[in-house]
Amino acid sequence: EVMGILDGRADLERELRRVLGLRAVRVVSGDVDENPEVKGDLGFTAARFLREVLRRGDVVAVTGGTTVAAVAARMPPVHPGNILVVPARGGVGERVEYQANTIAADLAERLRAEYLLFHVPDRLSEEAYRSLAGEPQIAEKLHLIRQASIVVHGIGQAIAMARRRRLPPEEIAVLEERGAVGEAFGYYFDQDGRIVYQQHTLGLGLGDISGMRAVIAVAGGRGKAGAIAAVAKAVAPHMLVTDEGAAREILARY
Ligand code: G3H
Numbered sequence: 001e002v003m004g005i006l007d008g009r010a011d012l013e014r015e016l017r018r019v020l021g022l023r024a025v026r027v028v029s030g031d032v033d034e035n036p037e038v039k040g041d042l043g044f045t046a047a048r049f050l051r052e053v054l055r056r057g058d059v060v061a062v063t064g065g066t067t068v069a070a071v072a073a074r075m076p077p078v079h080p081g082n083i084l085v086v087p088a089r090g091g092v093g094e095r096v097e098y099q100a101n102t103i104a105a106d107l108a109e110r111l112r113a114e115y116l117l118f119h120v121p122d123r124l125s126e127e128a129y130r131s132l133a134g135e136p137q138i139a140e141k142l143h144l145i146r147q148a149s150i151v152v153h154g155i156g157q158a159i160a161m162a163r164r165r166r167l168p169p170e171e172i173a174v175l176e177e178r179g180a181v182g183e184a185f186g187y188y189f190d191q192d193g194r195i196v197y198q199q200h201t202l203g204l205g206l207g208d209i210s211g212m213r214a215v216i217a218v219a220g221g222r223g224k225a226g227a228i229a230a231v232a233k234a235v236a237p238h239m240l241v242t243d244e245g246a247a248r249e250i251l252a253r254y
Helices: 002-020 038-053 066-073 100-111 126-133 136-145 158-164 169-177 206-210 222-235 244-253
Strands: 025-028 059-062 084-087 150-153 182-184 187-189 195-198 214-218 239-243
Touching (some): 025 244, 038 150, 059 100, 066 150, 084 136, 158 187, 182 222, 187 222, 222 239, 222 244, 239 244
């Protein structure tokens, strides 16, 4: 029986890896949309992978969201030494417990690491973006954030994330018009993984991520299937940790 379950998940992982063109996929059982406890399993599985890839001297970036918060919460104690945890972007505007800053501090505590806080709003006007990026203290922090060799990131459903971030209705209409389905790092992607909208955000950009040693995506739930597929195509993470609910829905569609 146990082998049957394991085999079933291994098949799912193999298929998902093939369909999304990824190097590694882990599928935890259940569906976080139906059972919130699955979020802890997503977090635990991503945390175990992080432990495997973590090396002394690494800078680890984390995004916001409840799923990445679960990664920090389930991080096993491991102290390779000289680790710096940074928020991937300024995330002020979200609920504080799900802001990247809070998660970075939480993860750092578990790793006995240093952390950096980056208190800038998540959404900036073009003008504010330019002037803030030119501030020496902010530029220095941004420089450190861009040193990240590992990132753990969440994936959001485009419209749900836009609402959570209180984007004005006219911008949400633009997202809908352009077929935005997934969100990560402040970028919104259509179902083919094309960027259709981008927030003015200080922090990691897609260009920074492409050179990293380990990009770890973690997201589950049947409702996120389209978002996960879109972001996986765009970001091509080294590891996707998801759940059965999302995995089966993605495979049903592709
Ligand atoms: O960027 C994606 C979102 O932060 C995902 O948030 O894990 O709470 O669904 P969530």
